[in-house]
Amino acid sequence: RIAYVNGAYVPLAGAAVGIEDRGFQFADGVYEGIAVRKGRLIDLEPHLQRLWRSMGELDMDAPMAVGPMRLVLSEVVRQNRIADGFLYVQVTRGEARRDHAFPAFSRPSLIVTCRRFDYDAVFTRAATGVKAKSVPDIRWGRCDIKSISLLPNVLAKQAARSEGAFEAVLIDTDGNVTEGSSTNVWMVDGTNTLITRATSDNILPGITRAVLADLAAEHQVRVDTRPFSLEEAYQARELFLTSTTSGVMPIVALDGRTIASGRPGPLAGRLLAAYKTHMDSCP
Numbered sequence: 001r002i003a004y005v006n007g008a009y010v011p012l013a014g015a016a017v018g019i020e021d022r023g024f025q026f027a028d029g030v031y032e033g034i035a036v037r038k039g040r041l042i043d044l045e046p047h048l049q050r051l052w053r054s055m056g057e058l059d060m061d062a063p064m065a066v067g068p069m070r071l072v073l074s075e076v077v078r079q080n081r082i083a084d085g086f087l088y089v090q091v092t093r094g095e096a097r098r099d100h101a102f103p104a105f106s107r108p109s110l111i112v113t114c115r116r117f118d119y120d121a122v123f124t125r126a127a128t129g130v131k132a133k134s135v136p137d138i139r140w141g142r143c144d145i146k147s148i149s150l151l152p153n154v155l156a157k158q159a160a161r162s163e164g165a166f167e168a169v170l171i172d173t174d175g176n177v178t179e180g181s182s183t184n185v186w187m188v189d190g191t192n193t194l195i196t197r198a199t200s201d202n203i204l205p206g207i208t209r210a211v212l213a214d215l216a217a218e219h220q221v222r223v224d225t226r227p228f229s230l231e232e233a234y235q236a237r238e239l240f241l242t243s244t245t246s247g248v249m250p251i252v253a254l255d256g257r258t259i260a261s262g263r264p265g266p267l268a269g270r271l272l273a274a275y276k277t278h279m280d281s282c283p
């Protein structure tokens, strides 16, 4: 496998950045995860826009202009001969003598990796759905920034996995669902309205979330962007997750409570079909 590291395409085994990289010491960096389907980067432009926004919010210099970045990303896909995969892009503030404050001079560091990922296996899993577990959301106040500082997300996901659940559903201090540890969360209420939390500083504006909102509108499905409580989620007609690697993934049990019939609902099924078509029609 080949990685891109600060200007060079190198074998992944042995690829390295310095131990004084601020990403390593302070988690002072941002990232993107992009789906590769049939060799194409899915929703590349919104991912690049979100990356630039994350860098801007942290006053971080871009490691290169957006045009060269597009070339680097497709070159990593090409060199790894990936048809279906997951591309990871990380930018940090670079290497500098350890000090919390921004260094006067540092070159941002850029790494890009790509591995195979089986979306068809995910779509198969969506036919039965997954279990989830609620976990208190203990993250910081800027979850809209796609920061590599992911310890609360890591701990939440592990708390779920250790109980056999696929995802952790994060709950804020008001008892409302924010999002998943690496996904956005949606519910369908008794009137077949889709409900998902509005984007603000407490959730990541998911690219899959935005695509799904568009697809819902195209399919004449009502979308209400508002917070919903864990209690509402338990009573939902349907509950599902969206993300780059999960697509549209039904939750059939939450905290051991069966959601609706315990089988994926029809709306999630329709939206997944629409999302697959979207993936296949990306340029």
Ligand code: PMP
Binding pocket: 033, 153, 179, 180, 181, 182, 183, 184, 204, 205, 206, 207, 208, 209, 242, 243, 244, 245
């Ligand atoms: N929320 C969080 C916290 C995430 O980490 C992710 C995935 N990176 C998402 C939501 C889903 O975002 P996307 O649809 O862009 O993959």
